[in-house]
Amino acid sequence: MKNTYLGKEIPKLGFGLMRLPMIGDEVDIEQVKHMADIFVENGFTYFDTAYPYINGKSEEAVKEALIGRFPRESIQIASKMPVWLCNKPEDFNPLLEVQLKRTGAEYFDFYLLHALDRNRMEQMDKIGGWDFVKRAKEEGLIRHFGFSFHDKADVLDQILISHPEAEFVQLQLNYADWENSDVQSGKCYEIARKHNTPIIVMEPVKGGNLANMPGEAGRIFKSKEPGKSVASWAMRYAGSLEGIITVLSGMSDLDQMQDNIDTMKDFSQLSEEEYATIEQVVDVLAKADTVPCTSCKYCVDGCPQKINIPEVLGSLNTYRTYKDLKAVKGHYNWVTANSGKASDCIACGYCEEQCPQHIAIIDALQEVAGVFG
Structure with a gap:
């Protein structure tokens, strides 16, 4: 990775708008505004949403909580094309128009083909997904385009070989999944580095699983740093990687935001001793008998039995x-x-x-x- 790359200057904490505070079925927009104010006041600028988040209410929250409240050029807004809704070339533009209208953003600083895997990669090649984002950039509707990714490292390699025009990739990177044979965080990271592709980190705390760890794993962290949260170890692990644009955290309350700001504002790289501590925790987690769900909810909307x-x-x-x-x-x-x-x-x-x-x-x-x- 070159010393200078896309997004190098962006502060390394991003506000993920997937898990916003709610009042019943509605976004608690006043709390979101307050959180956004604190976030920006502390020097952070990157906000991440997507078409399906909270059934579209996440993108609508961008319009209420961000647009008009901060100078547009002072923040970065990212959203994503729901590629699973696209069956022909004509499907892309109407969806982007909806997103721009929902957010009021006028343009997206970062725009992603959402959740590519092997099948969706082939579908995007077939119906011109990459041609669409290139045109959208030429038209000024987006500033930079890339994709978020959920598959094995060999598929990521194939995408980046076929589409060197991709300006960045969003990957699930955390210490618990680094050696995971299904998620392959470590291998995917190395593929992105091989291609000199800047990385946005998602799921650094694995949907909260690395923030709330009772038992031995939590005790190991607390014995080393009693005054630091368990989540801070995961955030610093992600932030210590090279070639990172920013580290997204889905913050759903003020306490989570303040903890992340405390961790990332005056950021310090992990030491060798701290990496060794994380390895101890990884060994403990490898023995735990839990289902590795991150609460992304991609499985929910299409469930015919409406199971949460x-x-x-x-x-x-x-x-x-x-x-x-x-x-x-x-x-x-x-x-x-x-x-x-x-x-x-x-x-x-x-x-x-x-x-x-x-x-x-x-x-x-x-x-x-x-x-x-």
Whole structure:
């Protein structure tokens, strides 16, 4: 990677707008405004949204919380083309028009073909997805284009060989997935570096799983740095990588934001001793029996039984960790009160096709049904 690259000057904490604070089914826009104010006041500038986040309400929050409240050139706004809704070349422009109208952004600083894998890569090549983003850039509707990625390293290599015009890639990078044979964080990182492609980091705390770690893993971190949060280790791990544009964090409350700002504002690279501490934790996590769901919710909208899969799998993980059936069953009944239960699964396979973590969701739901009914 060259010493100077796209996004090198961007502060290394990005505000991910996937998991915003909510009041019922609506975004708590006043809290989002307050969080955005604090974020910008501390020198951070990158905001990340996408077409499907919170059923479009995330992009709408951009318009209310950002546009007109900050000089447009002082912040970067990123969004993503929902490629799974595109079956022909004519499908792209109307979707981008909706996104620009929702956000009021006039243009996107960073625009991504969303969640490419092998199948979607082939579909984009077939219907001209890359031609579309190049035209959008020429027309001034986007400043830079790239893609987010959910597949194996060999597929990433193939995309970057075929499309050297991609200006950046968004990858899931965290210490827990670095050697994971399904996610392949480490291998994907090395592929991006080989191609000199700048990287936006997503899921640095793995959907919160690396922020709340009871038991031995959490105790290891606290014994080394009692005053630092567990999440701060994951954020610094991602921020210590080379060739990074920014590290996205889906902050859903002020406490999470303040912790991230405390960690990333006066950033310090991990030391060799700190890397060794993380390796201890990785060894512990490798022995843990939990489902690696990040609550991205890509599996939810198309589920014919309306099962809130991340919440259901979260109940299973809590049970596996604490073995308190009565307490966890109460929570499970609550989260499934207005949606499908695990026992409603018809094993259609939609969820597993969408899952970026490649989880055997059907098997997990069967286990949940056996435990909670």
